[in-house]
Amino acid sequence: MRFMRSAIVALAVTTGAVSSQAAEIKVGVAAALSGLAAQYGAAIRNGFELAADEINAAGGINGDTIKLVVEDEQGRKEEAINVFKKLIFQDKVLVVFGPTLSNSASAAHPIAQASRTPVFGTSNTADGITAVGNYVFRNSVTEADVLPDTLKKIVEKEGVKKVGVLYGNDDVFTKSSYDNFVKALKDQGIAVTTTETFAKGDVDFKAQLTKIKATEPDAIVLSALLAEGGPILVQARQLGINLPIIGGNGINSPKIFELAKGASDNLWVGSPWSVSSDTDVNRNFITAYERKFGSKPDQFAAQAFDALNIVAAALKTVELSGDIAKDRIALRDALPDVTWTGATGPFKFKQAQDRSGKPAGYDADQKPIVSVTKDGVYEIVN
Amino acid sequence: MDAFLLWFDEFWAVYSNLVLTLGINALLALSIWLTLACGVLALANAAFMGIGAYAGALATLNYDSPFALSIGVAMVAPSLVALAIGLPVLRLGGVYLAMATLGFGEVVRVVILNTESITGGALGLNGIPQYTQWWHVLLALVIVIFVLARLHRSKTGRAFEAIKVDETAASLMGVDLRANKLLAFVLGAAIAGLAGALNAHLTFFIGPQEYGFDRGVEILTMAILGGVTSIIGPIIGAVFLTLLPELLRGLADFRLIVNGFILVAVVLFLPNGLWDPARFRRWFGSGR
C-alpha cells in the first residue's frame, strides 16, 4: 500500500519539522513520480530518501538536518519548469536534484542556472546537459564514458567482430546511448550488420529481432530501458537467438532477472555501479535499501543515493550564512572539489564544456565495471 | 503598495511560467474551437503546434531571425501544411476526420524523429533562446480573440454556424462547404503554430514527444470542457485544465485520481461545459 506509506512519511516529515528546532537544510528533488517515467522516478526518490535518512541519523551536516522537498514533475517539460520554479523561488531550497528525464532537464536546468542555484542531475545522460552553465552538475555517467570499456571486454572474451544493433529511437536516453554505441563501435572497428529501432510501449520486437538474426551477427547491441529491455531479452531467446546482448546503463538493474526470468543470461552491461560490486559502501547501501523499500535498488537509485552524499560532503566544508543566495553560491563553489566513494565507487567531477568550448558544468569522472548476467546474478568480468 | 509589489515579485518568480502557459493553452483551445465552430472535428492541432514550434525554433536557432519573424514562420508553415492536407482530408466526416487527423499527427511525429539532421530527432532542439515575454502572450491572445470574435459575427461566421448546424442545408443555401471548412482549418493551424512558437521560445527545449496523441486530446478537452458555445468557453477550459494539477499538488499521490474525477464530474454535471451563458441566466434569473 503505497498510499499509506507515503501518507505516513509525509506526516512524519511535517511533524518532524514542527518539533525539531535544529536548523534545516532544504534540498529539492524534482522527479517523475507519475507518467511513463514513473518507475525510474520512484527509484530515484527512494535513493534520496534513504540517503537523507542515513545522513540525518548520523547527526546531519555539522548539526543541521537535511529536509527533502520532493515534487512530481510527471516527466513533462512544462511541469519540470513549474516544479523548479516552485522549489527555487517558493521553497527556497539550497540545491535542486533532477529532473528524471533529459528532455525535462534541458527545459528546467536553465532556470536554475539563471537564478544561481546549483542543480544536480542523477539520471540525465544526454549530451549537452552540463553545457548549460557552471551551476549544472551530474553524477549520471554517460554511455560515452562506459561503452568503450564494455566493448573491449566483450571483444576480448567472446571474439565479437560484427554486431546487430537495436535501439529505441523515440527516447532521449536510449537514443543518446545509441549515438555513443555507434561511435564506440566505429572507434574499435566492429562491423554493424543491421540497425533496427523500436518505440516506447511496443509489445512486439520479433520483427526486428528476426531481421537481426538473419544478418548473422556475433552479438546484439541493445540500447533500451528496462520496460522494453526485459521483453526484448525474452523474445530474442524465444526466437532462438542465444547471442550475447550488450546493454546500456538503462537495463543495469537486478529487476532484469525478474522481467526476463529464464532468458536473462549473457547480458553484458558496463556501468560504475553494479548490484554485484562488492565494496562495503555498496553492500551497506543495498542492504539498507532492501530493508526500507522491500526490493533491490537499481542504478538510478544508487546514483540518487550517491548524489545527496556528494552534496552533503560539499556542505560539510561550507559555513552556511542563512542567506540563501550566498549559501547557494558557496555550495556551488565547494562542489567541484568533492571526492567521494559511494555505492557507485570512487567519484569525482570533471569540467564539461559548452558549445563554444568554454568551461561550463560538471560531469562525472568514474571507472566502469563490466559485468555479465549468469543464473540470475551479475558476474563482474575482470 | 510596497508589500503588494514584493508579493507580486515573489508570485511572478514562482508562477510566471504557469501564467504564460495558461495563455498559450488558451490559444490552443481557441485554435480547435475555430474548427469546431465550423462543425469540423479535426484533431491535428497538436501536430500543427509542433510544426510551428519546430519552424519557429529552427528559424531562431539556425538563421538568427528576429522573434517576430520566427513567429511569422511558425504561423505560415503549419498553414501551408493545413492547406495541402485540408483538401483531401476535409471530405471525411465526423469521427473519421478526427481519427485521420490524429493519424496525421503520428506521421508528423515520425517525420520529426527521422529527420535528425534538421530536427535533432528524439533528442529534440536544445538551447532555444527565451524570447517569449508576458506581453507577447497577452498581445497574441488579444489579437486572436479580437480576430475570432470579428470573424464569428461576420458573414463567414454565420456560414460556419450554418455548416455546424446542418451541412446539407447550408450547402443548399449556397454556402461553399469546402472553402469555409478549409478556411477554419488553415486559420486554426496558424493559431496552433503561433502557440507552438511562443511555447518553444519559453521552455528552452522542444522534443517530438510533446505534440502527439496526448496533447491532441488535451487540446480538445480544454475546448469541450470549457464549453464551445462561445469564445470564452475554450479560454476558461484552458485555464481550468492547466491550473487543476497545480492546485491539486498538495494531494501528492492522489493528485491525478482527483484530477480525473473532477474531469468526469464536470462532464456529467455541466452539460454545456464550464462557461454556459444559458445556465448563468437560469441561476441568476437576469434577462427573463
Place this chain on the structure above:
Amino acid sequence: MFAQQLINALSLGSVYALFALGFTLIFGVLGVINLAHGAVFMVGAYAALQAVVLAELPIWAALVIAFIISGLVGLAIDILVLSPLRKRDAPHLIPMIATIGVAIMLNSAAQGLFGADTLRFPPGVVPDGSIEAGGLHITAVEIGIIALTIVIMVVLLLGLRRTSIGKALRAVAESPRAAALLGIDVEGLFRKTSFVAAALGGVAGVLISLYANAVYPLMGQPMLHKGIAVIILGGMGDIRGALIGGLFLGFAEVFAVAYIGSTMRDAVAFGLLFLILLVRPTGLFGKANERKA
C-alpha cells in the same frame, strides 16, 4: 526469414485485433469512442496478475477473474458515466472526454496500488519456451492469442447474426430510438455490451501482457493508439473490421520493419491508414452513412 516474419505478423496482428474487439464493440453499439478501454485492458492484466501471484491460481482461472473484474469496471463506467450522458443526449464527443477522465483515474489508481514498476507474470504460468520447426519459432502464447482471437470473432459474429440478442443489438446499432420503439430494452443491451466489451478488453490485457512480458500502469495507452488505427482501418464499429484491421496493421508493421526499415514502421502504418481513409472514407468495412450518436 520470410516465413518467420509471416508468423510474427500473424501474432502481432491478432494482438491488435484482440484489443480492438471490445473497443469497436462499444463504438458500434454505444457510439462512444471509449478512451478508457486501454485502462480497462490494464485492469484485466493486473487482476489476473494478482490472482496468479497472491492466490496462486492457474492461468485459466486468472483469465476468468480478469474477464469478470474488467467487465464489472466496464459496467460501472456505463452506469455511472455513460448512461447519464445518454439520458441527456450528449453529443458524442462528450462521453469521449468523460472516458479520458475515467482513464486517468484508473491509471493513477493502479499506480498508487501497485507502484509504477514494470511487472510480469511469473515464468511457468504458461509454457515459456517456443516450439521450433524447420527454423521457425512460435510460442504457446502466440498460438493461444491467434486461436482465441479467431474463436471470439466467430462467436461474436454468429451471436450477432443468429441470436435474438444479436438481432436486437444490430437494431440498436442502426438506431437506438427505432429499436426502443420496437420494444427492445435498449438500456439493458447497452449495459450488456459495456460488460462484454470491457471483459474482452481485460482478457486481451492478460494475453497481451503474457505475450509482451510486461504489466505496468500505463500499458494500455500505446495499445489505445494502435486500437484507434485498427478500428478506423476496419471500419468503426464493425467486428470483422477489427480482425481485418488488426491483421492489416500487424502485417504492415512487421513487413515495414522487414523490408523498408524499422525507423519507418510507424510512418508506413499510419501513412497507409491515411491513404485508405482517403480512398474509402469510412474504412474497409464501414457503412456509407455514419450514425449520429
